[in-house]
Amino acid sequence: MATQESLFGGGPADSAAAASVPLAERLRPRTLDAVIGQQHLLAPGRPLRVAFEAGRVPSMILWGPPGVGKTTLARLVAGAVEAEFVVLSAVLAGVKDIRDAVELAREHRRQGRATVVFVDEVHRFNKAQQDAFLPHVESGLFTFIGATTENPSFEVNSALLSRATVHVLKALSDDEQSALIDRAQAVLDAPPLSPAARQRLIGHADGDARRLLNAYENLVAASPSATELDDAALERALGELLRRYDKGGDQFYDAISALHKSVRGSDPDAALYWLARMLDGGADPRYAARRIVRMAAEDIGLADPRALRLALDAAEVFERLGAPEGELALAEAVVYLAVAPKSNAVYTAWNAVRAFVKSDGSRPVPEHLRNAPTQLMKTLGHGAGYRYAHDEPGGYAAGERYLPEALAGQRWYTPAPRGLELRIGERLAELRALDAQTKDPR
Missing domain, CATH: 1.20.272.10 (Zinc Finger, Delta Prime; domain 3)
Incomplete structure:
Protein backbone atom coordinates (compact mmCIF):
# COMPACT_ATOMS: atom_id res chain seq x y z
CA MET A 1 0.00 0.00 0.00
CA ALA A 2 1.26 3.47 -0.91
CA THR A 3 1.11 5.81 2.04
CA GLN A 4 1.93 9.49 2.33
CA GLU A 5 3.78 10.29 5.53
CA SER A 6 4.18 13.55 7.36
CA LEU A 7 7.81 14.51 7.67
CA PHE A 8 9.07 15.08 11.20
CA GLY A 9 5.84 16.26 12.76
CA GLY A 10 5.70 17.62 16.22
CA GLY A 11 4.99 14.24 17.77
CA PRO A 12 2.51 13.29 20.50
CA ALA A 13 0.93 16.16 22.36
CA ASP A 14 1.68 14.91 25.84
CA SER A 15 4.49 13.06 27.60
CA ALA A 16 2.40 9.91 28.12
CA ALA A 17 1.78 9.65 24.39
CA ALA A 18 5.43 10.36 23.67
CA ALA A 19 6.50 7.58 26.02
CA SER A 20 4.42 5.11 24.02
CA VAL A 21 6.41 5.82 20.84
CA PRO A 22 9.34 3.37 20.43
CA LEU A 23 12.67 4.86 21.41
CA ALA A 24 14.11 4.25 17.95
CA GLU A 25 11.38 6.43 16.44
CA ARG A 26 11.75 9.15 19.06
CA LEU A 27 15.47 9.36 18.33
CA ARG A 28 15.09 9.36 14.54
CA PRO A 29 17.23 12.32 13.37
CA ARG A 30 15.41 15.36 12.03
CA THR A 31 18.50 17.01 10.55
CA LEU A 32 21.66 15.86 8.82
CA ASP A 33 23.81 17.02 11.71
CA ALA A 34 21.84 14.78 14.08
CA VAL A 35 22.65 11.63 12.09
CA ILE A 36 25.06 9.27 13.81
CA GLY A 37 27.16 7.29 11.34
CA GLN A 38 27.45 7.35 7.51
CA GLN A 39 29.98 10.15 7.62
CA HIS A 40 31.55 8.83 4.41
CA LEU A 41 28.35 10.12 2.76
CA LEU A 42 27.30 12.97 5.06
CA ALA A 43 30.48 14.75 6.18
CA PRO A 44 31.18 18.17 4.59
CA GLY A 45 32.15 17.71 0.97
CA ARG A 46 30.87 14.14 0.79
CA PRO A 47 28.32 13.09 -1.88
CA LEU A 48 25.02 13.21 0.00
CA ARG A 49 25.94 16.30 1.99
CA VAL A 50 26.74 18.16 -1.23
CA ALA A 51 23.45 17.04 -2.82
CA PHE A 52 21.45 17.99 0.28
CA GLU A 53 23.00 21.44 0.49
CA ALA A 54 22.35 22.02 -3.21
CA GLY A 55 18.71 21.03 -2.73
CA ARG A 56 18.88 18.78 -5.80
CA VAL A 57 18.95 15.12 -4.81
CA PRO A 58 18.88 12.50 -7.60
CA SER A 59 17.09 9.16 -7.49
CA MET A 60 19.13 6.70 -5.49
CA ILE A 61 19.48 3.21 -4.05
CA LEU A 62 20.51 3.02 -0.38
CA TRP A 63 22.26 -0.30 0.20
CA GLY A 64 23.24 -1.42 3.68
CA PRO A 65 22.48 -3.73 6.60
CA PRO A 66 19.39 -3.28 8.80
CA GLY A 67 19.21 -0.38 11.23
CA VAL A 68 21.80 1.93 9.69
CA GLY A 69 19.53 4.82 8.67
CA LYS A 70 18.22 4.07 5.18
CA THR A 71 14.68 5.23 5.97
CA THR A 72 15.97 8.22 7.92
CA LEU A 73 18.12 9.38 5.01
CA ALA A 74 15.17 8.99 2.63
CA ARG A 75 13.05 11.19 4.89
CA LEU A 76 15.85 13.75 5.09
CA VAL A 77 16.10 13.76 1.29
CA ALA A 78 12.41 14.61 1.06
CA GLY A 79 12.87 17.37 3.59
CA ALA A 80 15.90 18.75 1.75
CA VAL A 81 13.97 19.14 -1.52
CA GLU A 82 10.72 20.15 0.26
CA ALA A 83 8.92 17.16 -1.23
CA GLU A 84 5.97 15.00 -0.23
CA PHE A 85 7.12 11.62 1.11
CA VAL A 86 5.31 8.56 -0.29
CA VAL A 87 6.23 5.18 1.19
CA LEU A 88 5.91 1.73 -0.38
CA SER A 89 6.91 -1.53 1.30
CA ALA A 90 7.97 -4.07 -1.33
CA VAL A 91 7.02 -6.83 1.11
CA LEU A 92 3.34 -5.85 0.94
CA ALA A 93 2.90 -3.72 -2.19
CA GLY A 94 1.92 -4.75 -5.71
CA VAL A 95 1.59 -3.07 -9.10
CA LYS A 96 -1.67 -1.40 -8.00
CA ASP A 97 0.15 0.26 -5.10
CA ILE A 98 2.79 1.52 -7.49
CA ARG A 99 0.06 3.01 -9.67
CA ASP A 100 -1.43 4.69 -6.58
CA ALA A 101 1.97 6.19 -5.76
CA VAL A 102 2.28 7.48 -9.31
CA GLU A 103 -1.17 9.10 -9.08
CA LEU A 104 -0.22 10.75 -5.78
CA ALA A 105 2.91 12.13 -7.45
CA ARG A 106 0.85 13.47 -10.36
CA GLU A 107 -1.55 15.15 -7.94
CA HIS A 108 1.40 16.72 -6.09
CA ARG A 109 2.79 17.99 -9.41
CA ARG A 110 -0.55 19.60 -10.28
CA GLN A 111 -0.36 21.37 -6.92
CA GLY A 112 3.21 22.49 -7.60
CA ARG A 113 4.79 20.13 -5.09
CA ALA A 114 7.63 17.64 -5.58
CA THR A 115 7.42 13.98 -4.52
CA VAL A 116 9.87 11.44 -3.14
CA VAL A 117 8.75 7.82 -3.52
CA PHE A 118 10.54 5.62 -1.03
CA VAL A 119 10.50 1.83 -1.59
CA ASP A 120 11.63 -0.20 1.38
CA GLU A 121 13.11 -3.64 0.63
CA VAL A 122 13.12 -2.80 -3.08
CA HIS A 123 14.91 -6.09 -3.86
CA ARG A 124 11.65 -7.89 -3.08
CA PHE A 125 9.93 -6.34 -6.09
CA ASN A 126 10.04 -8.51 -9.20
CA LYS A 127 11.26 -7.25 -12.59
CA ALA A 128 7.82 -6.11 -13.76
CA GLN A 129 7.22 -4.17 -10.56
CA GLN A 130 10.62 -2.49 -10.74
CA ASP A 131 10.07 -1.68 -14.43
CA ALA A 132 6.84 0.13 -13.51
CA PHE A 133 8.93 2.94 -11.98
CA LEU A 134 11.16 3.51 -15.00
CA PRO A 135 9.14 5.95 -17.14
CA HIS A 136 8.26 8.12 -14.13
CA VAL A 137 11.84 8.24 -12.84
CA GLU A 138 12.95 9.05 -16.40
CA SER A 139 10.37 11.85 -16.75
CA GLY A 140 11.20 13.32 -13.35
CA LEU A 141 7.68 12.85 -12.00
CA PHE A 142 9.21 11.90 -8.67
CA THR A 143 12.54 11.21 -7.02
CA PHE A 144 12.91 7.47 -6.47
CA ILE A 145 14.69 6.12 -3.41
CA GLY A 146 15.02 2.38 -2.91
CA ALA A 147 16.33 0.79 0.28
CA THR A 148 17.83 -2.69 0.22
CA THR A 149 19.91 -5.00 2.37
CA GLU A 150 20.86 -7.05 -0.73
CA ASN A 151 23.47 -6.31 -3.37
CA PRO A 152 21.62 -4.13 -5.91
CA SER A 153 23.86 -5.42 -8.69
CA PHE A 154 22.01 -8.72 -8.43
CA GLU A 155 18.63 -7.69 -7.03
CA VAL A 156 17.76 -4.44 -8.83
CA ASN A 157 17.11 -4.22 -12.57
CA SER A 158 19.98 -2.73 -14.53
CA ALA A 159 17.58 -0.24 -16.16
CA LEU A 160 16.53 1.10 -12.76
CA LEU A 161 20.12 1.05 -11.51
CA SER A 162 21.21 3.17 -14.48
CA ARG A 163 18.73 5.85 -13.39
CA ALA A 164 19.76 5.89 -9.73
CA THR A 165 22.91 6.54 -7.75
CA VAL A 166 23.90 3.69 -5.41
CA HIS A 167 25.05 4.73 -1.94
CA VAL A 168 26.51 2.08 0.37
CA LEU A 169 25.65 2.53 4.05
CA LYS A 170 27.79 0.96 6.75
CA ALA A 171 26.97 -0.68 10.06
CA LEU A 172 27.52 1.69 12.98
CA SER A 173 30.93 1.48 14.62
CA ASP A 174 31.31 0.78 18.33
CA ASP A 175 31.99 4.46 19.00
CA GLU A 176 28.91 5.51 17.04
CA GLN A 177 26.76 3.01 18.91
CA SER A 178 28.16 4.30 22.19
CA ALA A 179 27.20 7.85 21.18
CA LEU A 180 23.69 6.62 20.37
CA ILE A 181 23.43 5.05 23.83
CA ASP A 182 24.40 8.38 25.38
CA ARG A 183 21.68 10.11 23.39
CA ALA A 184 19.11 7.49 24.44
CA GLN A 185 20.19 7.73 28.08
CA ALA A 186 19.54 11.47 28.05
CA VAL A 187 16.08 11.04 26.49
CA LEU A 188 15.05 8.35 28.97
CA ASP A 189 16.83 9.98 31.91
CA ALA A 190 18.19 6.50 32.66
CA PRO A 191 20.94 5.47 35.08
CA PRO A 192 24.42 4.97 33.62
CA LEU A 193 25.56 1.75 31.96
CA SER A 194 28.53 -0.07 33.38
CA PRO A 195 31.44 -0.31 30.89
CA ALA A 196 30.99 -4.09 30.59
CA ALA A 197 27.24 -3.81 29.99
CA ARG A 198 27.76 -1.06 27.43
CA GLN A 199 30.26 -3.16 25.51
CA ARG A 200 28.04 -6.21 25.61
CA LEU A 201 25.01 -4.26 24.46
CA ILE A 202 27.05 -2.88 21.55
CA GLY A 203 28.15 -6.40 20.66
CA HIS A 204 24.53 -7.57 20.75
CA ALA A 205 23.42 -4.78 18.38
CA ASP A 206 26.20 -5.55 15.87
CA GLY A 207 26.01 -2.11 14.24
CA ASP A 208 22.18 -2.06 14.03
CA ALA A 209 20.88 1.16 15.62
CA ARG A 210 17.30 -0.11 15.82
CA ARG A 211 18.33 -3.29 17.59
CA LEU A 212 20.55 -1.29 19.94
CA LEU A 213 17.81 1.14 20.93
CA ASN A 214 15.15 -1.55 21.31
CA ALA A 215 17.44 -3.55 23.59
CA TYR A 216 18.41 -0.47 25.59
CA GLU A 217 14.77 0.55 26.02
CA ASN A 218 13.92 -2.96 27.27
CA LEU A 219 16.86 -2.82 29.66
CA VAL A 220 15.78 0.51 31.16
CA ALA A 221 12.14 -0.62 31.46
CA ALA A 222 13.18 -3.83 33.22
CA SER A 223 15.37 -1.97 35.76
CA PRO A 224 13.19 0.84 37.18
CA SER A 225 14.99 1.12 40.52
CA ALA A 226 18.57 0.50 39.37
CA THR A 227 21.26 3.08 40.04
CA GLU A 228 23.53 1.47 37.44
CA LEU A 229 22.67 -0.80 34.51
CA ASP A 230 25.21 -3.59 34.77
CA ASP A 231 25.86 -6.90 33.04
CA ALA A 232 23.47 -8.75 35.35
CA ALA A 233 20.64 -6.34 34.53
CA LEU A 234 21.36 -6.85 30.85
CA GLU A 235 21.12 -10.64 31.28
CA ARG A 236 17.77 -10.29 33.07
CA ALA A 237 16.33 -7.93 30.49
CA LEU A 238 17.39 -9.76 27.35
CA GLY A 239 17.84 -13.32 28.55
CA GLU A 240 18.34 -15.82 25.74
CA LEU A 241 18.75 -13.05 23.18
CA LEU A 242 21.98 -12.00 24.85
CA ARG A 243 23.37 -15.22 26.30
CA ARG A 244 26.99 -15.60 25.25
CA TYR A 245 26.30 -13.38 22.25
CA ASP A 246 29.59 -11.96 21.02
CA LYS A 247 29.12 -11.43 17.30
CA GLY A 248 32.00 -9.40 15.98
CA GLY A 249 34.13 -10.17 19.05
CA ALA A 340 34.61 -36.95 4.32
CA PRO A 341 38.11 -37.45 2.84
CA LYS A 342 40.02 -34.19 2.85
CA SER A 343 41.85 -32.34 0.09
CA ASN A 344 42.86 -28.72 -0.30
CA ALA A 345 44.56 -29.44 -3.63
CA VAL A 346 42.23 -27.27 -5.73
CA TYR A 347 42.29 -24.50 -3.09
CA THR A 348 46.10 -24.54 -3.09
CA ALA A 349 46.32 -24.70 -6.89
CA TRP A 350 43.84 -21.85 -7.33
CA ASN A 351 45.71 -19.58 -4.92
CA ALA A 352 49.02 -20.42 -6.66
CA VAL A 353 47.61 -19.70 -10.14
CA ARG A 354 46.07 -16.41 -9.02
CA ALA A 355 49.37 -15.31 -7.47
CA PHE A 356 51.25 -16.33 -10.62
CA VAL A 357 48.88 -14.51 -13.00
CA LYS A 358 48.97 -11.39 -10.83
CA SER A 359 52.78 -11.22 -10.97
CA ASP A 360 53.22 -12.52 -14.54
CA GLY A 361 52.78 -10.63 -17.79
CA SER A 362 49.81 -11.02 -20.16
CA ARG A 363 51.06 -13.88 -22.29
CA PRO A 364 49.38 -14.24 -25.70
CA VAL A 365 46.97 -17.08 -26.36
CA PRO A 366 48.67 -19.72 -28.56
CA GLU A 367 47.49 -19.34 -32.16
CA HIS A 368 46.01 -22.84 -32.41
CA LEU A 369 43.73 -22.06 -29.43
CA ARG A 370 42.47 -18.71 -30.73
CA ASN A 371 38.93 -18.19 -31.91
CA ALA A 372 38.49 -17.82 -35.69
CA PRO A 373 34.92 -16.71 -36.47
CA THR A 374 35.95 -14.77 -39.62
CA GLN A 375 37.97 -15.56 -42.76
CA LEU A 376 40.47 -12.83 -41.87
CA MET A 377 41.18 -14.48 -38.53
CA LYS A 378 41.64 -17.84 -40.25
CA THR A 379 44.03 -16.24 -42.73
CA LEU A 380 46.01 -14.88 -39.79
CA GLY A 381 46.41 -18.42 -38.50
CA HIS A 382 43.91 -18.34 -35.65
CA GLY A 383 42.89 -21.90 -34.79
CA ALA A 384 45.31 -23.45 -37.28
CA GLY A 385 46.38 -26.95 -36.27
CA TYR A 386 43.95 -27.24 -33.38
CA ARG A 387 43.09 -30.86 -32.65
CA TYR A 388 39.48 -31.57 -31.69
CA ALA A 389 39.76 -33.94 -28.70
CA HIS A 390 36.54 -35.79 -29.48
CA ASP A 391 37.98 -36.94 -32.81
CA GLU A 392 41.10 -38.38 -31.17
CA PRO A 393 41.52 -41.94 -29.81
CA GLY A 394 39.98 -42.15 -26.35
CA GLY A 395 38.71 -38.57 -26.67
CA TYR A 396 42.16 -37.21 -25.77
CA ALA A 397 44.53 -35.28 -28.06
CA ALA A 398 47.78 -36.65 -26.68
CA GLY A 399 50.62 -34.18 -26.84
CA GLU A 400 48.40 -31.17 -27.48
CA ARG A 401 49.45 -27.98 -25.66
CA TYR A 402 47.01 -25.58 -23.95
CA LEU A 403 49.30 -23.27 -21.97
CA PRO A 404 51.42 -20.49 -23.49
CA GLU A 405 54.61 -21.98 -24.92
CA ALA A 406 56.87 -20.62 -22.20
CA LEU A 407 54.72 -22.34 -19.57
CA ALA A 408 54.71 -25.77 -21.19
CA GLY A 409 54.78 -28.47 -18.52
CA GLN A 410 53.84 -26.10 -15.69
CA ARG A 411 51.85 -27.86 -12.94
CA TRP A 412 49.77 -26.23 -10.22
CA TYR A 413 47.19 -28.88 -9.37
CA THR A 414 48.41 -31.98 -7.55
CA PRO A 415 45.55 -34.30 -6.50
CA ALA A 416 45.60 -35.57 -2.93
CA PRO A 417 45.97 -39.37 -2.56
CA ARG A 418 42.55 -39.59 -0.88
CA GLY A 419 38.94 -40.12 -1.89
CA LEU A 420 37.99 -39.43 -5.48
CA GLU A 421 41.19 -37.42 -6.00
CA LEU A 422 43.10 -40.68 -5.74
CA ARG A 423 41.33 -41.76 -8.95
CA ILE A 424 41.79 -38.29 -10.47
CA GLY A 425 45.52 -38.57 -9.85
CA GLU A 426 45.62 -41.95 -11.54
CA ARG A 427 43.77 -40.59 -14.58
CA LEU A 428 46.13 -37.60 -14.89
CA ALA A 429 49.10 -39.96 -14.69
CA GLU A 430 47.65 -42.03 -17.56
CA LEU A 431 47.11 -38.94 -19.72
CA ARG A 432 50.59 -37.60 -19.04
CA ALA A 433 52.09 -40.97 -19.98
CA LEU A 434 50.29 -40.69 -23.35
CA ASP A 435 51.69 -37.18 -23.76
CA ALA A 436 55.20 -38.47 -23.12
CA GLN A 437 54.78 -41.08 -25.85
CA THR A 438 53.49 -38.59 -28.42
CA LYS A 439 55.55 -35.92 -30.13
CA ASP A 440 53.87 -32.57 -30.66
CA PRO A 441 52.83 -32.63 -34.35
CA ARG A 442 53.55 -28.92 -34.75
Missing part, protein backbone atom coordinates in the same frame (compact mmCIF):
# COMPACT_ATOMS: atom_id res chain seq x y z
CA ASP A 250 36.90 -12.66 19.68
CA GLN A 251 34.60 -15.35 21.07
CA PHE A 252 32.47 -15.29 17.92
CA TYR A 253 35.40 -15.66 15.54
CA ASP A 254 37.11 -18.17 17.82
CA ALA A 255 33.99 -20.38 17.66
CA ILE A 256 33.92 -20.16 13.86
CA SER A 257 37.60 -21.04 13.76
CA ALA A 258 37.03 -24.00 16.08
CA LEU A 259 34.16 -25.27 13.89
CA HIS A 260 36.21 -25.01 10.71
CA LYS A 261 39.24 -26.72 12.25
CA SER A 262 37.09 -29.49 13.75
CA VAL A 263 35.69 -30.25 10.29
CA ARG A 264 39.16 -30.11 8.75
CA GLY A 265 40.42 -32.38 11.52
CA SER A 266 37.64 -34.95 10.85
CA ASP A 267 36.06 -34.73 14.32
CA PRO A 268 32.26 -34.79 13.85
CA ASP A 269 31.50 -34.49 17.58
CA ALA A 270 33.60 -31.37 17.99
CA ALA A 271 32.09 -29.94 14.78
CA LEU A 272 28.57 -30.43 16.13
CA TYR A 273 29.55 -28.90 19.47
CA TRP A 274 30.98 -25.73 17.93
CA LEU A 275 28.07 -25.37 15.53
CA ALA A 276 25.69 -25.58 18.50
CA ARG A 277 27.79 -23.03 20.42
CA MET A 278 27.66 -20.61 17.49
CA LEU A 279 23.91 -20.88 17.05
CA ASP A 280 23.24 -20.77 20.79
CA GLY A 281 25.41 -17.67 21.03
CA GLY A 282 23.28 -15.80 18.52
CA ALA A 283 25.20 -16.31 15.28
CA ASP A 284 23.10 -15.97 12.15
CA PRO A 285 22.51 -19.53 10.86
CA ARG A 286 22.83 -18.20 7.31
CA TYR A 287 26.34 -17.08 8.12
CA ALA A 288 27.10 -20.54 9.50
CA ALA A 289 25.67 -22.04 6.29
CA ARG A 290 27.98 -19.87 4.16
CA ARG A 291 30.98 -20.97 6.20
CA ILE A 292 29.97 -24.61 5.81
CA VAL A 293 29.84 -24.19 2.03
CA ARG A 294 33.30 -22.64 2.18
CA MET A 295 34.61 -25.61 4.18
CA ALA A 296 33.29 -28.01 1.56
CA ALA A 297 35.10 -26.15 -1.22
CA GLU A 298 38.33 -25.47 0.69
CA ASP A 299 38.94 -28.61 2.77
CA ILE A 300 37.10 -31.43 1.00
CA GLY A 301 37.22 -30.28 -2.59
CA LEU A 302 37.40 -33.01 -5.22
CA ALA A 303 38.23 -35.70 -2.67
CA ASP A 304 34.42 -35.91 -2.34
CA PRO A 305 32.58 -33.52 -4.73
CA ARG A 306 29.28 -34.52 -3.11
CA ALA A 307 30.26 -32.51 -0.04
CA LEU A 308 29.82 -29.16 -1.79
CA ARG A 309 26.39 -30.13 -3.12
CA LEU A 310 25.31 -31.35 0.32
CA ALA A 311 26.50 -28.10 1.93
CA LEU A 312 24.53 -26.06 -0.62
CA ASP A 313 21.47 -28.24 -0.05
CA ALA A 314 21.76 -27.68 3.70
CA ALA A 315 21.85 -23.91 3.17
CA GLU A 316 18.75 -24.12 0.96
CA VAL A 317 16.91 -26.30 3.48
CA PHE A 318 17.58 -23.71 6.19
CA GLU A 319 16.24 -20.95 3.93
CA ARG A 320 13.03 -22.94 3.45
CA LEU A 321 12.50 -24.13 7.03
CA GLY A 322 14.21 -21.48 9.15
CA ALA A 323 15.12 -22.11 12.79
CA PRO A 324 15.05 -24.43 14.58
CA GLU A 325 13.99 -27.09 12.01
CA GLY A 326 16.51 -26.01 9.37
CA GLU A 327 19.41 -26.23 11.83
CA LEU A 328 19.30 -30.02 11.55
CA ALA A 329 20.33 -29.79 7.89
CA LEU A 330 23.35 -27.67 8.90
CA ALA A 331 24.24 -30.28 11.52
CA GLU A 332 24.05 -33.06 8.92
CA ALA A 333 26.31 -31.07 6.63
CA VAL A 334 29.05 -30.51 9.23
CA VAL A 335 29.02 -34.19 10.18
CA TYR A 336 29.32 -35.25 6.53
CA LEU A 337 32.13 -32.76 5.92
CA ALA A 338 33.94 -33.88 9.04
CA VAL A 339 33.98 -37.57 8.05
